[in-house]
Amino acid sequence: MRLAPAALLLGLALCxxxxxxxxxxxxxxxxxxxxxxxxxxxxxxxxxxGMEAQVNSQVFELKVLGVSPExxxxxxxxxxxxxxxxxxxxxxxxxxxxxxxxxxFRMDRNGMVTAVDNWPDYKARFLGKIDxxxxxxxxxxxxxxxxxxxxxxxxxxxxxxxxxxLLRAMELRGPVxxxxxxxxxxxxRPPPRVVTETSVKTPGCVLHINRVTTGTTVGAVQKTTxxxxxxxxxxxxxxxxxxxxxxxxxTVVDERLMIKRLSAAPGCP
Numbered sequence: 001m002r003l004a005p006a007a008l009l010l011g012l013a014l015c016x017x018x019x020x021x022x023x024x025x026x027x028x029x030x031x032x033x034x035x036x037x038x039x040x041x042x043x044x045x046x047x048x049x050g051m052e053a054q055v056n057s058q059v060f061e062l063k064v065l066g067v068s069p070e071x072x073x074x075x076x077x078x079x080x081x082x083x084x085x086x087x088x089x090x091x092x093x094x095x096x097x098x099x100x101x102x103x104x105f106r107m108d109r110n111g112m113v114t115a116v117d118n119w120p121d122y123k124a125r126f127l128g129k130i131d132x133x134x135x136x137x138x139x140x141x142x143x144x145x146x147x148x149x150x151x152x153x154x155x156x157x158x159x160x161x162x163x164x165x166l167l168r169a170m171e172l173r174g175p176v177x178x179x180x181x182x183x184x185x186x187x188x189r190p191p192p193r194v195v196t197e198t199s200v201k202t203p204g205c206v207l208h209i210n211r212v213t214t215g216t217t218v219g220a221v222q223k224t225t226x227x228x229x230x231x232x233x234x235x236x237x238x239x240x241x242x243x244x245x246x247x248x249x250x251t252v253v254d255e256r257l258m259i260k261r262l263s264a265a266p267g268c269p
Contacts, residue, residue, distance in 0.1 A: 020179070022200065022207065024172035025235030027266065029072055033064040035236060036079070036263040039163045047251040056083035056095060059262070060163065071108040073117070076161060077101070094144050094159070097129035103160055105153075111168040113161060119152040163259060166242065170209055170228040172235040190216065205232055205268035220248035233266035 036059065043054045059079040066073035078098045085091035104117040116122070127148060134141040148155050157165060178198050184191040192215020201208040206229050213224040226242040240259040245252070 021175045021177050022232065024174065024176045024207065024230070024232050027233050029064055029067050029234075031064055031067055033234075034263060035062045035261065036060070037062075037163070037167075037237075037259050037261055039257070039259045041255065041257045043253075043255045045251065045253045052086050054083065054085040054091065056081065056085075058095070058163070062164070065104065069109075071106060071114070073104065073106055076103040076105065076164070078160075091140060093130055093133040093140060097126050097133065097144075098160060101126060101160075103156060105156060105161070111171060113153055113157055113164075116152045116156050119156070123148055123152075123155075166226075166240065166257070167237045167259065170211075170226070170230060170237050170240060172207065172230050172232070176207065185213065185215070192216075192222070201229060202268055205266075206230065206238065207232060220246055222246040231265050236265075237261060238265055 039058045039060065041054070041056050045052045058081045061075075061077045061079055063075045063077075064072055065075050078101055081095045081099050083092050083095045101122055102118070103122050105113055106115040106117065108114050127145065130141055130144050144159075147158055150158065176198060178200065180195065180197045183194045183196065185194055192213050194211065194213045196209065196211045199208050199210075200206075209226075209228045209230060211224075211226045213222075213226075215222055222244065223246075224242060224244040226240065228240045229238040230236065231238055237259065238261045240257075242255075242257045244255040244257075247253075
């Protein structure tokens, strides 16, 4: 849960200098698999009106509840969180309300969230904490209510599973081409250019992915640089760093995100 989460979902490949391939995710998902991560974000926005900033840290856990040919059932738990925001103490409320919350959801074989199993209960508990922390008519309270009233999958990804989308974009499965690949993020117009370079960091154990996305929207230019170390054996991210800079006139947004895997990773040969 951050001010400006982003997910990189690649579109049409343009060209590739990749040659060799390696096999990733050599161990399939299993019921009981548990992954714990720490996510830290520093967000700053500078404009003619001054500076706004937020720093937050979260520890969250993902546990595989079920495995089927269609995909996975997964449980997300936000274990702990801290936040400091120049906009005031009200900004802490949404993150603190999510602490301890358990969200059960389903993912397809491509890692896309397809359903939320316990959304009514999660939503009621979450909004109950928000309403207890903030007075009626509070702007942050109203925004949270509006976002929670979206389609459950959209609301869950918007408010709870933002980091999961970033990890999913870097996770590996099947044959992985080494080298440089250029592609387009076809969700946006005009589509930004994406350059991904995959290399071997530790043979048979860890791959490194560097991804640079550059694009423009109306009146804005954005560049996002992401680096990840990924386990070859389970295909999951070990560490992830993303720097996003966006310029629109006199406004500059600078966001740095770091995600580190806290749970044990498969051993190397």
